[in-house]
Amino acid sequence: MPEPTATATAATATATAADAFTVDVFTAVANPARREVLRLLRDGGPRPVGELAEHFDMRRPSLSEHLRLLKDAGLVTERRVGRQRWYALEAAPLRALTDWLAPYERFWNDRIDGLADLLDAERDDIDGPPNAGHHD
Amino acid sequence: MTEPTSIDVDRFLPHPPEKVWRALTDPERLAGWLMPNDFVPEIGHRFTFHTEPRPGFDGVVHCEVLALEPPRLLAWSWRGGTLDSTVTWTLAPEGRGTRLFLRHEGFDPDDPLQRQALRIMGGGWRSHIMRALETSLADQP
Numbered sequence: 001m002p003e004p005t006a007t008a009t010a011a012t013a014t015a016t017a018a019d020a021f022t023v024d025v026f027t028a029v030a031n032p033a034r035r036e037v038l039r040l041l042r043d044g045g046p047r048p049v050g051e052l053a054e055h056f057d058m059r060r061p062s063l064s065e066h067l068r069l070l071k072d073a074g075l076v077t078e079r080r081v082g083r084q085r086w087y088a089l090e091a092a093p094l095r096a097l098t099d100w101l102a103p104y105e106r107f108w109n110d111r112i113d114g115l116a117d118l119l120d121a122e123r124d125d126i127d128g129p130p131n132a133g134h135h136d
Numbered sequence: 137m138t139e140p141t142s143i144d145v146d147r148f149l150p151h152p153p154e155k156v157w158r159a160l161t162d163p164e165r166l167a168g169w170l171m172p173n174d175f176v177p178e179i180g181h182r183f184t185f186h187t188e189p190r191p192g193f194d195g196v197v198h199c200e201v202l203a204l205e206p207p208r209l210l211a212w213s214w215r216g217g218t219l220d221s222t223v224t225w226t227l228a229p230e231g232r233g234t235r236l237f238l239r240h241e242g243f244d245p246d247d248p249l250q251r252q253a254l255r256i257m258g259g260g261w262r263s264h265i266m267r268a269l270e271t272s273l274a275d276q277p
């Protein structure tokens with residue numbers, strides 16, 4: 001399993017920085033359309049708003065609302081190029097999500113440790129593949 | 137994107153899928169590594185897991201068998217506290233053993249109670265899936 005220590009300090013620093021934003025990252029990703037915007041920006045890089053709009057069956061003002069909220073959460077940055085507004089992804093605040101689910105992931109890892117112990121302790125009365133033998 | 141509202145764990149177990157399957161579906165064995173339960177391997181069967189109550193959680197997880205394809209696929213609904221979620225186990229033969237995948241999905245990032253309950257449980261592990269996502273995201277210009 002990966003060791004969490006190396007990234008812990010960075011995550012703490014990020015969480016502190018994220019506190020400065022007016023919308024929290026949980027609210028931001030709670031909406032499927034906003035998750036889709038993040039996915040599009042991740043896969044396709046920065047894009048003008050018009051290009052993002054092509055992917056959604058919604059009016060431009062609604063998309064603008066979503067983009068504004070993502071910006072307020074620190075998940076996207078906005079840049080004006082000529083008459084177009086371009087949006088780019090800022091991944092760092094997503095770390096707050098990882099921290100959110102971490103206790104549950106730890107719960108499952110601990111339980112699966114228990115499962116592994118139980119399996120190791122049982123007599124091998126169920127055979128493995130034909131040439132596997134019983135060397136474990 | 138990888139759904140940021142789910143947990144993925146995978147683990148290699150040096151035992152054949154049939155044996156891992158039995159540990160997942162035999163109520164006594166299941167109680168031995170997860171929680172006391174009244175599980176029956178039958179699609180649609182409703183059952184519960186019991187654990188210690190905590191603030192905001194009475195210690196009972198209400199479940200229903202959603203998928204059952206021995207020895208490959210097992211899914212339960214998982215409702216407890218403010219959670220309304222799904223747990224899916226997938227078993228794949230790998231060498232002399234089994235690659236066990238767990239997906240726990242349906243966490244609601246917009247539910248303050250759920251977030252509070254999770255915070256009470258304390259911090260710890262970071263998901264390698266999320267880390268992979270972050271790395272991939274960080275590579276963007």
